[in-house]
Amino acid sequence: MNLWLSQLKDPVPDGLKTPAELARFELSHALPDPAVTLAEDASLGDGYRIEALDDGSFHIAGGSTGLLYGAYRLILDRLCGETISDSVESAPKYALRMIDCWDNPDGTIERGYAGRSLFFADGKLSWDPERIRELGRLLASAGLNVLCINNVNVHFPAQLLLEDDLPSLALLAEAFRPFGIRLMLSIDFSQPMRSGIPTADPLDPVVREWWKKTASQVWAAIPDLAGFLVKADSEGRPGPFTYGRNHADGANMLAEAVRPYGGVIVWRCFVYNCRQDWRDTATDRPKAAWEHYAFLDGQFADNVILQVKHGPFDFQVREPLSPLLLGMKRTNLAMELQLTQEYTGHQIDLYTMIPMWKELYEELPADNIMSLAAVSNLGNDANYTGHPLAAVNLYTFGLLAWNPETDAETAVARWCRLTYGFSPAEEKKLTDLLLSSRGIYEKYTAPLGIGWMVNPHDHYGPNPSGYEYDLWGTYHKADRNAVGIDRTAGGTGYLSQYPETIRKKYEKPETCPDLYLLFYHRLPYTFRMKDGRTLVQRIYDDHFEGLEETRVLAEKLLSLPFPEPDAGVIRERMEKQLYNAREWCDIINTFFHRLSGVPDERGRKIYD
Numbered sequence: 001m002n003l004w005l006s007q008l009k010d011p012v013p014d015g016l017k018t019p020a021e022l023a024r025f026e027l028s029h030a031l032p033d034p035a036v037t038l039a040e041d042a043s044l045g046d047g048y049r050i051e052a053l054d055d056g057s058f059h060i061a062g063g064s065t066g067l068l069y070g071a072y073r074l075i076l077d078r079l080c081g082e083t084i085s086d087s088v089e090s091a092p093k094y095a096l097r098m099i100d101c102w103d104n105p106d107g108t109i110e111r112g113y114a115g116r117s118l119f120f121a122d123g124k125l126s127w128d129p130e131r132i133r134e135l136g137r138l139l140a141s142a143g144l145n146v147l148c149i150n151n152v153n154v155h156f157p158a159q160l161l162l163e164d165d166l167p168s169l170a171l172l173a174e175a176f177r178p179f180g181i182r183l184m185l186s187i188d189f190s191q192p193m194r195s196g197i198p199t200a201d202p203l204d205p206v207v208r209e210w211w212k213k214t215a216s217q218v219w220a221a222i223p224d225l226a227g228f229l230v231k232a233d234s235e236g237r238p239g240p241f242t243y244g245r246n247h248a249d250g251a252n253m254l255a256e257a258v259r260p261y262g263g264v265i266v267w268r269c270f271v272y273n274c275r276q277d278w279r280d281t282a283t284d285r286p287k288a289a290w291e292h293y294a295f296l297d298g299q300f301a302d303n304v305i306l307q308v309k310h311g312p313f314d315f316q317v318r319e320p321l322s323p324l325l326l327g328m329k330r331t332n333l334a335m336e337l338q339l340t341q342e343y344t345g346h347q348i349d350l351y352t353m354i355p356m357w358k359e360l361y362e363e364l365p366a367d368n369i370m371s372l373a374a375v376s377n378l379g380n381d382a383n384y385t386g387h388p389l390a391a392v393n394l395y396t397f398g399l400l401a402w403n404p405e406t407d408a409e410t411a412v413a414r415w416c417r418l419t420y421g422f423s424p425a426e427e428k429k430l431t432d433l434l435l436s437s438r439g440i441y442e443k444y445t446a447p448l449g450i451g452w453m454v455n456p457h458d459h460y461g462p463n464p465s466g467y468e469y470d471l472w473g474t475y476h477k478a479d480r481n482a483v484g485i486d487r488t489a490g491g492t493g494y495l496s497q498y499p500e501t502i503r504k505k506y507e508k509p510e511t512c513p514d515l516y517l518l519f520y521h522r523l524p525y526t527f528r529m530k531d532g533r534t535l536v537q538r539i540y541d542d543h544f545e546g547l548e549e550t551r552v553l554a555e556k557l558l559s560l561p562f563p564e565p566d567a568g569v570i571r572e573r574m575e576k577q578l579y580n581a582r583e584w585c586d587i588i589n590t591f592f593h594r595l596s597g598v599p600d601e602r603g604r605k606i607y608d
């Protein structure tokens with residue numbers, strides 16, 4: 001294991017009850033000198049104030065969790081060789097800093113690339129207490145505080161979490177309590193029907209009563225449960241549409257049931273027609289979330305949070321910011337990111353995400369949302385994230401959820417220093433490589449914002465027309481002359497869902513930023529880019545460059561003195577990434593070359 005906390009040699013013992021107790025333990029073991037005094041001040045909540053006193057000691061004030069976050073701040077600063085000379089105050093921007101695990105009761109993880117579940121095996125809850133304490137430490141030290149442990153696709157027997165498995169769930173919640181981490185559960189909207197009720201209609205009084213009774217039982221077992229996460233009417237999951245109700249009806253019904261216990265309903269907005277006929281040109285999938293939710297703005301209960309994927313599709317390498325995150329001013333919103341590298345290299349290819357998140361924040365006012373969530377990249381691999389360098393995404397996500405103004409380079413450099421303790425030059429090299437990795441991956445995969453040229457289902461490796469005649473609404477429509485979909489007002493109208501400033505930025509191909517060009521426009525291969533190259537030449541160039549940059553990345557990365565076992569894992573995955581980059585480069589270039597018949601201006605090898 002080589003995670004950012006591996007320098008804390010003493011494992012967290014069993015039996016600690018509160019974050020304040022854990023803060024005392026961590027400080028006395030990791031920072032016995034100088035002395036640190038703690039004072040609980042509930043008014044500070046998750047926030048903390050650290051004062052450096054004249055005698056060299058420190059004083060931390062905070063709520064119970066605030067003391068823990070303050071303790072980790074001091075300890076990690078110290079591990080980084082930094083000291084607080086005067087005083088600092090810090091409080092998280094978002095109350096819910098959430099990790100969503102897509103773990104199934106059988107121990108598999110949907111879209112998981114780091115082993116099996118840390119919470120389930122053989123159809124039921126099952127965990128190793130020591131690993132849970134290690135995980136709790138990891139999450140808390142990154143400032144994260146809510147953990148949804150089960151897949152949003154709630155397949156049987158996950159429903160038992162609200163039934164027979166409650167006592168076991170209560171024990172897991174207890175294990176996370178000293179880390180200030182509250183559990184959340186994904187629920188099945190149709191669960192009342194398991195009790196013989198013939199409907200799950202949210203306006204039916206019997207259904208409403210069932211949820212109230214169930215909530216009272218669940219919160220009696222786990223009084224600090226954060227709430228329920230719901231995927232409804234999405235990719236085959238049940239929901240209010242079956243009964244002619246809308247999503248405010250569904251979410252508010254659940255919100256009423258959990259309100260007495262301070263619970264929240266996190267309701268996902270990933271709703272679209274996943275049975276689209278590719279011949280249908282009137283439907284454009286990115287428009288779907290807006291069409292289902294925007295008209296409901298202001299109608300959700302105050303303990304409902306709509307969780308919106310950051311882009312209108314599904315975690316592609318490049319997507320614009322979802323218009324819902326800009327347009328629903330009277331609704332509590334969460335932005336959902338994806339740490340697990342479903343479309344971004346399966347934790348084989350290097351892909352550091354914070355540069356992408358920072359781009360999203362260039363258009364998203366931080367106050368528009370009240371919570372930040374990310375689909376987990378964790379599993380029971382010894383290093384938790386499969387690729388040791390993928391842990392940077394978990395850590396920096398935590399920093400961002402605490403403070404969205406976090407600078408990408410500082411955050412990545414801090415993770416490098418904590419994790420590897422390299423020399424300054426090596427640390428700079430690793431930081432730069434990590435920061436460049438997303439741009440490189442983007443260059444050798446689907447071009448200029450078009451997305452979806454992956455192998456269907458598995459989502460690793462190239463397949464330019466794999467999703468072209470399918471039912472998921474994910475088309476590029478490349479023919480011998482042109483590629484892309486016109487999403488401006490003259491096309492599908494998707495761009496009209498945005499405020500004017502954004503519309504203006506993207507509406508004309510001549511001024512639209514290059515990397516979004518094929519997301520918004522259908523263009524001939526001969527289209528002249530701003531720098532004078534043709535569109536198809538730009539596609540060829542990006543792919544050749546992406547492959548070459550991967551070679552350089554590999555060379556530089558493998559020259560760094562990683563310790564074992566990381567060194568071996570990094571080498572083995574880098575070899576796979578090189579193979580993948582070559583496949584992408586050759587297949588995408590060949591695909592466009594065969595269609596367009598345009599030769600590469602520079603005469604490089606493209607296959608016939």
Ligand code: GCU
Pocket residue numbers: 110111152153231235270314342
């Ligand atoms: C993607 C992913 C699914 C997942 C879904 C979701 O479509 O491929 O595995 O269930 O997103 O976010 O609900």
